[in-house]
Amino acid sequence: MLRIRLVAPVVLATLSFAACSSGSGSGGTDAGYPMDKTLRLDQVQVLASHNSYHGRPADGVLDALTEAGIAIGLDYEHAPLAEQFDLGVRGIELDVYDDPAGGAFTSSDFLRSVGAPLPDPAVMAAPGFKVLHQAGVDTNSTCLTFVACLGIVEQWSDAHPGHVPIAVQIEMKDDTVTEETFGRLEAEIAATLTRDDYFTPDDVRGDAPTLGEAVRTKGWPALGDIRGKVYFLLDNGGLRDLYLAGHPSLRGRTLFTPSSPGQDDAAFAKLNDPVKNAAAIAAAIAANMLVRTRADADTLEARTNDTATSLAALRSGAQVVSTDYERPDPKIGTGYVVVIPDGTPARCSPVNAPPGCTPDDVENPAYLTRR
Numbered sequence: 001m002l003r004i005r006l007v008a009p010v011v012l013a014t015l016s017f018a019a020c021s022s023g024s025g026s027g028g029t030d031a032g033y034p035m036d037k038t039l040r041l042d043q044v045q046v047l048a049s050h051n052s053y054h055g056r057p058a059d060g061v062l063d064a065l066t067e068a069g070i071a072i073g074l075d076y077e078h079a080p081l082a083e084q085f086d087l088g089v090r091g092i093e094l095d096v097y098d099d100p101a102g103g104a105f106t107s108s109d110f111l112r113s114v115g116a117p118l119p120d121p122a123v124m125a126a127p128g129f130k131v132l133h134q135a136g137v138d139t140n141s142t143c144l145t146f147v148a149c150l151g152i153v154e155q156w157s158d159a160h161p162g163h164v165p166i167a168v169q170i171e172m173k174d175d176t177v178t179e180e181t182f183g184r185l186e187a188e189i190a191a192t193l194t195r196d197d198y199f200t201p202d203d204v205r206g207d208a209p210t211l212g213e214a215v216r217t218k219g220w221p222a223l224g225d226i227r228g229k230v231y232f233l234l235d236n237g238g239l240r241d242l243y244l245a246g247h248p249s250l251r252g253r254t255l256f257t258p259s260s261p262g263q264d265d266a267a268f269a270k271l272n273d274p275v276k277n278a279a280a281i282a283a284a285i286a287a288n289m290l291v292r293t294r295a296d297a298d299t300l301e302a303r304t305n306d307t308a309t310s311l312a313a314l315r316s317g318a319q320v321v322s323t324d325y326e327r328p329d330p331k332i333g334t335g336y337v338v339v340i341p342d343g344t345p346a347r348c349s350p351v352n353a354p355p356g357c358t359p360d361d362v363e364n365p366a367y368l369t370r371r
Contacts, residue, residue, distance in 0.1 A: 001135050010185075032162075032367035035357060036224030042288050043219070044362045045314070046164060046346040047339065048091025048322040051295060053131050053149060054078050054267045055140035056331075060114030065137075072132070072297035076324045077333070080142045081152045084326055085160070088345025090363075091167035091292070091320045092153070092237065094131050096146050098181050102127040108136035119144055129188060135173070146185070150192045153230060157197065161228040162367040164346050165199075167320055169292065170255065171235035181242060186254045189232065198230040201250035204267060210249040212259070212266035219288040220267070223362070233268055233292065234258060261287035268292070272322075274313040281316045285351055292320040293337045302329060302336040310338050317351025 056077035057065070065071035076285060078084060081092060099105065111117070115174040119139050124130065131145035132139050143149040153166060174181065189198070201211050202223060208214035234243060234255040247253045249264040258270040261283055263281045271277035274293045284291050295310035302325050313321045323338035340347050344365055348357035 002267045007342055027363055028149035030363055032370065033224065033227070033361060035354075035361040036227065037222055039223050039348075039354065039357060039361055040288075041165060041220035041226065042215075042285070042290055042319060043357070044164060044223070044346055045317065045319055045321065045340060045343075045349050046086055046090035046167070047326065047343070048093070048169070048292065048320045049078055049084055049089050049326050050093050050297075050322045050324050051095060051133055052078055052081060052084065052089070053094060053141045053143050054138075054324075055142055057138050057140055058114070058116035059110070060116045061138065064110075064114045072300075072303075074138050074298050076302075076322065076329060077140075078142070078324070079327060081149065082156050082271060085153075085156045085163075085166075087196060087326050088339065088343065089326050090164055090346055091169065091322065092149075093171065093173045093322065094146065094149055095133055095173050096129040096185065096211045097135055097191060098172075098177070098184065099130050100127055100184060105132065105135050105139075107131055108139070110136055111139070123148075125181060129185060132173070146188055147192050150189065154193055154197060157228060157230060160368045162363065162370050163228060164223065165226050165228075166230045167233055167290075167292070168230055169233040169235050169320075172239060177236075177242065178241055179242065179245070189254055193230065195248075196229075198254075199226055200231075200254050201256055201265070201267065205249065205251075210264040212249070212262070212264050213235040215267045222291065225308075232256065233270075233290075235270065235313050237270065256290075259289075260284070261289065270320070272297070274318065275314045278312070278316060281318055282351075285317050285319075285349075290320065291316075291318040292322060293318040295321050295323040296325065296336075299324065299332070302334060303333050305334040305336045307336075314341060317349050318326065319349065 007125040053122050054366040062071045103125050123144045131141050131149055135337045205211045237258045240257045257265050259266045268290045270292050271281050272294045281291050293313045295313045325337050328335050328337045344359040346362040347359040
């Protein structure tokens with residue numbers, strides 16, 4: 001159930017999966033998923049989108065950036081979030097700027113100079129995290145605030161409780177991020193979603209000494225315990241230590257941090273190049289970690305319909321495969337698109353799925369709207 005209220009500091013209670021599974025995340029055999037008690041999240045593969053909120057920049061912006069030689073990597077757009085989920089996307093990425101007082105991004109000399117519209121002034125004047133690619137330059141967003149983006153996720157999830165868990169990857173875009181910044185971010189999550197709608201590192205750790213040991217020895221939770229839920233990933237490796245400070249093994253935290261096998265927080269690895277990072281991806285998967293990699297970058301593969309990187313990403317077994325092309329872009333015209341092969345829309349991992357697993361065990365369209 002969506003609930004939006006004034007953001008205030010929130011203490012997140014640690015809930016067991018047994019308790020959580022009674023809500024919208026309930027699945028199991030009654031929901032048409034006979035493997036839900038054994039098939040784990042790290043044994044499936046889903047499609048994700050990169051900079052999921054991103055709309056194509058205005059012509060004036062692209063013209064000016066073309067002269068600077070940097071427009072090509074920004075010349076793409078995503079469907080609105082709910083449409084992406086309908087297309088099969090089960091992971092999104094949001095770039096967030098802290099704006100606790102509001103009004104920090106209401107003006108831009110550059111946008112005015114090229115005749116491009118400013119983001120909605122009323123929305124930008126209100127306090128709260130804003131979702132933009134490049135403040136003052138690349139600002140066309142389908143959901144301008146973090147709360148608005150989360151609200152769309154929550155509404156779609158509530159209407160489709162049979163979905164495989166949705167990853168929300170967050171990139172902090174501010175030059176200076178502090179513990180207080182993270183506190184405000186976690187407070188916005190807690191103020192927008194009900195606690196039963198997402199799971200945290202504490203939930204995955206259980207009674208293990210560290211999160212890394214829990215994942216290495218047990219793997220991620222079974223889908224039946226987390227179906228219909230959301231989880232959050234921190235994109236910024238450079239902020240890992242700050243986010244862990246005072247929270248060993250992510251105790252009391254909301255986001256999973258990018259890490260490596262053997263570390264106390266080793267649950268999630270961000271390894272964006274499926275070719276150069278192939279060995280590291282394999283090692284992370286062997287440690288039961290979730291891996292996010294990319295099928296394409298900077299529009300380059302799409303412009304030549306080069307599928308080599310996307311095929312490498314899919315074959316790697318990375319559980320979250322990110323693309324800028326969940327649908328073909330008619331402006332480019334090559335027909336380039338990334339889908340999970342035989343997915344419904346997700347599939348069993350090509351690397352570590354248990355015998356007998358089928359895509360319908362991961363997510364079955366016939367049970368997507370069934371509680």
